[in-house]
Amino acid sequence: MLEITVDFPNFPKGTEMDVGGVLVKNGETTKLDEDAELAFVSRHRQAVKDKFSNSKQVKLSGTAKYGPSEVAKMFPAPVEPSEEEAPESEDKAGEK
Amino acid sequence: MATTPGLGGGGSVGVAFETTMGTYEAPDVFVPILSESLEYTEDKYLSEQIRQQSIHTEAKPSYYHVEGDIELEVDPNNILYFLYATRHTPTKTGVGPFTYKFVPNSAGTGATAAGPTTSKTLSITIVRNGEVFGYTGCVLSGFEFSVNTDTGILMATLNIMGLAEGEEADPTEVWIAPVLYGADAHRIYLDAAGATPAFAGGVDVNHNGFTFGVNFNPTAENRVRSDRSASYIAYHITEGTVSADIDFLTRDDYDNFVSTNKRAIRMESLNGGATLAAATDGVRLQANNYFFNSYAAPLEGMGDLVAADTEGRMLGITGGDAYEVHVKSAVAIT
Numbered sequence: 001m002l003e004i005t006v007d008f009p010n011f012p013k014g015t016e017m018d019v020g021g022v023l024v025k026n027g028e029t030t031k032l033d034e035d036a037e038l039a040f041v042s043r044h045r046q047a048v049k050d051k052f053s054n055s056k057q058v059k060l061s062g063t064a065k066y067g068p069s070e071v072a073k074m075f076p077a078p079v080e081p082s083e084e085e086a087p088e089s090e091d092k093a094g095e096k
Numbered sequence: 097m098a099t100t101p102g103l104g105g106g107g108s109v110g111v112a113f114e115t116t117m118g119t120y121e122a123p124d125v126f127v128p129i130l131s132e133s134l135e136y137t138e139d140k141y142l143s144e145q146i147r148q149q150s151i152h153t154e155a156k157p158s159y160y161h162v163e164g165d166i167e168l169e170v171d172p173n174n175i176l177y178f179l180y181a182t183r184h185t186p187t188k189t190g191v192g193p194f195t196y197k198f199v200p201n202s203a204g205t206g207a208t209a210a211g212p213t214t215s216k217t218l219s220i221t222i223v224r225n226g227e228v229f230g231y232t233g234c235v236l237s238g239f240e241f242s243v244n245t246d247t248g249i250l251m252a253t254l255n256i257m258g259l260a261e262g263e264e265a266d267p268t269e270v271w272i273a274p275v276l277y278g279a280d281a282h283r284i285y286l287d288a289a290g291a292t293p294a295f296a297g298g299v300d301v302n303h304n305g306f307t308f309g310v311n312f313n314p315t316a317e318n319r320v321r322s323d324r325s326a327s328y329i330a331y332h333i334t335e336g337t338v339s340a341d342i343d344f345l346t347r348d349d350y351d352n353f354v355s356t357n358k359r360a361i362r363m364e365s366l367n368g369g370a371t372l373a374a375a376t377d378g379v380r381l382q383a384n385n386y387f388f389n390s391y392a393a394p395l396e397g398m399g400d401l402v403a404a405d406t407e408g409r410m411l412g413i414t415g416g417d418a419y420e421v422h423v424k425s426a427v428a429i430t
Contacts, residue, residue: 006270008270009430010428010429011173011428012192016273017271017272019268020268020269051268052268055267055268057124057268058270077099
């Protein structure tokens with residue numbers, strides 16, 4: 001299970017904050033069970049730890065159910081459509 | 097990286113105070129906006145070599161800076177960050193909520209330093225369809241607060257000018273509930289000009305909208321060094337304006353315009369109280385000494401109200417400040 005802790009020193013403790021769709025109060029920790037983690041991953045198409053890796057104010061602890069490899073399998077990159085080959089010409093006028 | 101086109105609504109804007117002007121800081125707060133137009137601004141050099149042809153022969157990158165506007169609904173939780181990045185001297189009082197007061201100063205350039213009584217520069221992070229743009233060394237080149245009687249919402253247009261732009265790490269957006277000032281939040285007061293006008297005459301109810309604007313007339317200054325980004329933002333003459341359509345009832349304001357009489361005006365937008373002191377949060381915009389620079393109250397049509405289209409210009413005042421911007425907020429700038 002993951003735990004999200006939020007610390008914005010300029011905002012009053014207890015201020016409700018939307019952290020990627022998860023409600024966390026400033027200065028407090030919120031648990032993210034597997035269902036909530038799956039909802040987060042589906043919304044962001046990104047593992048929770050990857051989403052928060054650059055944050056000064058949001059800290060993550062615990063063990064994730066869905067890591068980067070699992071997320072990549074859930075949301076594979078779209079396949080670029082291939083160009084159709086032009087059909088052979090049926091003009092046989094040039095044939096002898 | 098996005099693989100499909102995206103909407104503006106999927107983007108984000110975050111701001112942070114810089115410790116060193118021009119050095120990127122990841123966002124301290126995310127700001128809900130209505131639109132933004134920050135862009136890399138450069139006049140590339142085009143060579144006009146004479147070589148028996150009549151088309152430019154080479155293009156070289158030149159000096160650049162960043163410039164653009166942010167439009168937003170004024171929210172006491174985040175407008176403070178922008179007001180700190182202006183040509184103002186800030187003060188902070190109270191124990192929470194706090195009252196911040198910004199008055200004009202004569203600084204020649206943007207600068208940044210820690211603490212609630214010093215102006216700062218901003219790093220502004222903008223995510224556009226998944227791509228991250230980090231604008232550094234940003235200050236407000238001007239701003240305009242306005243209320244119109246269509247929506248009644250206190251809005252702001254923030255004119256931004258900064259030193260440089262670079263690609264930065266994907267931020268983690270965190271949002272809090274918005275706090276807006278709606279149609280029932282605003283009060284306008286009038287008085288004679290003074291260093292500390294009392295505004296004891298009661299609320300004025302004849303203004304069809306209100307706009308409070310300040311322009312610091314800045315320039316992005318380049319210096320000879322091995323870097324194309326601007327060296328600093330220079331401020332020049334500050335111009336303050338107060339504009340409104342006012343119901344024409346008497347010749348008083350018209351006579352003030354003709355005589356260049358000096359007046360004072362205050363608009364407060366408050367939540368939770370009828371005065372800034374009693375409110376839970378609020379914004380006060382106050383011009384202590386202004387004159388009507390233009391005033392026109394024509395008969396526009398048989399069915400049209402007789403109204404005065406006015407613009408006022410702010411002036412300095414002995415023993416006081418030309419204008420004041422107050423913000424009452426629970427946010428603690430430290």
